[in-house]
Amino acid sequence: MRFRLISRASALVALLWSQQPVCAETTLRIAMTASDIPTTTGLPNNGFEGMRFLGYPIFEGLVLWDLTSTDHLAGLRPGLAEKWEQAPDDNKTWIFHLRHGVKFHDWTDFNADAVVWNLDRYFKSDSPQYEVASSAMTRARAPLVGAYKKVDDYTVAISTTKPASYFPFMAVYMLFTSPASFEKAGRDWAKVATLPAAGTGPFRISKVVPRQEVDLVRWDGYWDAAKKAKVDNVVLMPIPEANTRLAALRSGQVDWIEVPPPDGIASLKAAGFTITTGSYPHVWPWFYNIGATGSPFKDIKVRQALNYCIDREGLVTLLNGTAEPSAGWLKASDPNFGSPENRYKFDPAKGKKLLAEAGFTPEKPLVFKAMISTSGSGQMLPLPMNEFLQQNLKEACGVDVEFDVVEWQILLNAARATPDSPNLKGAMVLNISSPSSDVGVMARYFSSANFSPNGFNFEQWKDDSFDNALTALSEASDPAVISGALRKAHERLVDNPPWLYIVHDLNPRAMSPKIKGFVSPQSWFIDLTLVSMQ
Structure with missing residues (x-):
């Protein structure tokens, strides 16, 4: 009898359990500013928005960003390498000790062979897996990579062309794709993009629909059990027009x-949507084309003048407080900003005086073309912002600016062109928002060794004092020496400006109240594993 009672009770519990609602899968749908989906072979285009959504969530580096905090600049953490150090007998060589037991999404092993295979993809032009587009982006972001080799199955040595204490901040941009993805696609990167490609990250790509969406699925085989994603799926959609993104959010x-x-x-706040903002290392500037034949920006006075001619506070008002004025590459509150001689603010009289000293007067005004985009990674609202600046410069200092409006990726490609390249169509300015997160980024944007097309110094700007400071901090290990040299380097970026510094934006996003756990770090990037859906 007792046995029958227990059996009946068990059956009743089973019946009740079977009638409980099954937890529905959670899907997070995100509207990007990109006009197309970033490439999906493992090193995405579309700038750092591409890295934010189709880079790190799927494909990882030896070094990763720590994106869990809002109260300080994002630092580095171990990724596919458990640790790294400079070789004791050679400060140009870094030893990376790889993590054991990591699998790509296709269940093949991540090891030293996979690392070398991917580095060949980026840096060895005669390798079968060489990928031109990914190589161009990686070489620009990690221009100091000289040589590399497998030490053993879980150790790799990477040598730089010169000492660089900041090299781990460059290594963070070298992402790794499964070599098996390339073989499965018949050694065709175009086909790898639609397989989809396999990475090692907390999400895997499940579907690619060009110009429409990319679908991600949580990867339950992820190597870091503490960082497994909380949502089941993520859908990424390119919606470049701001009001269209707004309508998509309002409509669900x-x-x-x-x-x-x-x-x-x-109105979004009033309707219960969440608005997130936060300081992060980002600047929205104009790049001066200093190297072009006949460029007016060869004269430092012209470059300084425009920095005094623009009304940054007025632009911040236009942006409803989602940005703050920029007076340099770093924010003025940054301890490494230094003490430059110039403190840029809206001072039309000073701007016009400098222009006149350079030969530009009301009778002979400064006239040039600026290449801008319709949208893009970190570009905020480029059309109304640039129209504001166009009117501002005309009214304040008599400067005439013409715009060449292009798609974001075309603008990015232009930044890797030589100063007189036909691709620039005579543009003397490029409006490209840019990171200001670390010394590695500073070096690749401004070192005279990184002139375009080999690096990101589009302007072909050269300042000996800057280069000397950069060399000092590259070779140093003492934090005080590094910090002092960094301040000196930044002072030169202000006083001998390669850019027109306009605003630092505050990384605004709008979200459904169903989204929980989001952290807005002081970084271009975000940790999607922290996000859940209520």
Whole structure:
């Protein structure tokens, strides 16, 4: 009898359990600012928005960003390498000790052979797996890679062309794809993009629909059990027009939009949506084309003048407070900003005086073309912002600016062109938002060794004092020496400006109240594993 009672009770529990609702899969839908989906072979294009959404969530580096905090600049943490150090007898060689037991999404092993295979993909032009587009981006972000070799199955040595204490901040941009993906696609990277490609990250790509969406699925085989994703799926959609993104959020088509239009923020808040902002290392400038034949920006006075001619506070008002004025590559509050002689603010009289000293007067005004984009990674609202600047420069200092409006990736490609390249169509300025996160980024943007097309010094700007400071901090190990040299380097970026410094944006996003756990780090990048859906 007792046995029958227990059996009946068990059956009743089983019946009740079977009638409980099954937890539905959670899907997070995100509207990006990109006009197309970033490439999906493992090193995405579309700038750092591509890295944010189709880079690190799927494909990882030996070194990763720590994106868990909001109160300080994002630092580095071990990724596919458990640790790294400079070789004791050679400060140009870094030893990376790889993590054991990591699998790509296709269940093949991540090891030293996979690392070398991917480095050949980026840096060895005669390798079967060499990929031109990914190579160009990686070489620009990690221009100091000289040589590399497998030490053993889980150790790799990478040598730089010169000492660089900041090299781990460059290594963070070298991502790794399964070699088996390339073989499965018949050694055709175009086909790898639609397989989809296999990485090692907390999400894997499940579907690619060009110009429409990329679908991600949580990777339950992820090597870091503490960092497994909380949502089941992520859908990434390119929606470049700000008001269209806004409408998609309001209608429930998406749960999260990048860069909401400033005039829609108040109504979104009133409707219960979450608006997130936060300081992060980012600057929205104009790049001066200093190297072009006949460029007016060869004269330092012209470059300084424009920095005094623009009304940054007025632009911040246009953006509804989602940005702050920029007076240099770093924020003025940064301890490494230094003490430059110039403190740029809206001073038309000073701007016009400098222009006159350079030969530009009301009778002979400064006239040039600027290449700008319709949208893009970190570009905020480039059309109304640039129209504001165009009118501002005309009214304040008599400067005439013409725009060549192009798609974001075309603008990025232009930044790797030589100063007189036909691709620039005579542009003397490029409006490209840029990171200001670390010394590695500073070196690749401004070192005279990194002139375009081999690096990101599009301007072909050269300042001996800057280069000397960069060399000093590259070879140093003492934090005080590094910090002092960094301040000196930044002072030169202000006083001998390669850019027109305009604003630092505050990384605005709008989200459904269903989204929980999001952290807005002081970084271009985000940790999607922290996000859940209520």
